[in-house]
Amino acid sequence: MEPADANERGFFMRNERFLREFDWNLIFIFQVILEAGGITAASQxxxxxxxxVSNALNRLETSLGHRLIHRTRGTFExxxxxxxxxxxxLRVLRGVERISDLAGDASRLNGMVRIQIANHLDCPVLNNALEVFHERQPQVKLExxxxxxxxxxxxxxxxxATIGFCILNKPQSGLSCHHLSSGNMGFYCGRRHPLFGRENLTLDDLDEHNYISYESDHLEAGLDAVARIGLGNRFRDNRIASSASDEEVLRLIEAGIGFGPLNVSMGTLYVNAGRLWPLPPYEHLPVVNNYLITSPHNRLTLEEISFVEVVEATLETALED
Structure with a gap:
């Protein structure tokens, strides 16, 4: 198998003999000597x-061609x-420990997975992945x-943060972005609103009413699809309130302060309960795209790696179906 690039090829050719002949156990003994504070304590x-143990240290120094520790009576530095x-x-030892973790029994995972999720994200792939991950790793805590x-x-x-689920209008440079699903947003009003119960409305009927939106409802953010028919277009001057939270946007809508956008899956539940009324547009609803994002510069724990793998596998299953 060829090295990935010229730099890797040069590294192996230049150091192959040293890597082959070096006794890597000496690094472990060296670390134990330092942690124990001396040869005698390390030997115990x-x-x-x-x-x-003293001979192992001498062999290490001989291999490197340098004295590592000043050893005189009463002095050890x-x-x-x-x-x-x-x-x-230390970098080598941490890397070996990492390999040990990866080679370990995944069923023993019992750490923590911390996730950040966009307030208004509605993603069945994520919901299914959480269920599968908990079934496989019941000891892992989720935050x-x-x-x-x-x-x-x-x-x-x-x-x-290491794992994020966002609404994006396009992948972000420098990040690993996996498109998970797409959803629709719709406009709704509450029972106290004068448009409640009225059918066959048009966007023109909304012009004279207050508009409620998300803080991220602008053309540069993930809800730009909503912005193009909402704040970013004809309702800019009618914006009366905003929030980053679905629950608070819903609260403002139900209070009759104005109309506003919600995920269709969420809005439909409240329409069926008689608490909200759907508003135009009734067709070709704004589309929002849900993404899993990580960074190649962030080191994930074994629990986080396992969770991301479950999300990706769940996505593959959803695409096959």
């Missing part, structure tokens, strides 16, 4: 004789080279935070 922890080597050794799509994008991009 490793269940080895003191001369054996790293040399300048030793400090540099220690930093690299979900709601936020506007723009904030989630910024959090994932800067490492404040």
């Amino acid at each position: 922890r490793l269940l080895r004789t003191q001369p054996s 790293l040399t300048d080279y030793g400090r540099l080597f220690h930093e690299e050794a 979900i935070e709601s936020a506007p799509s723009g904030i989630i994008i910024d959090n994932v991009r800067h490492g404040r």
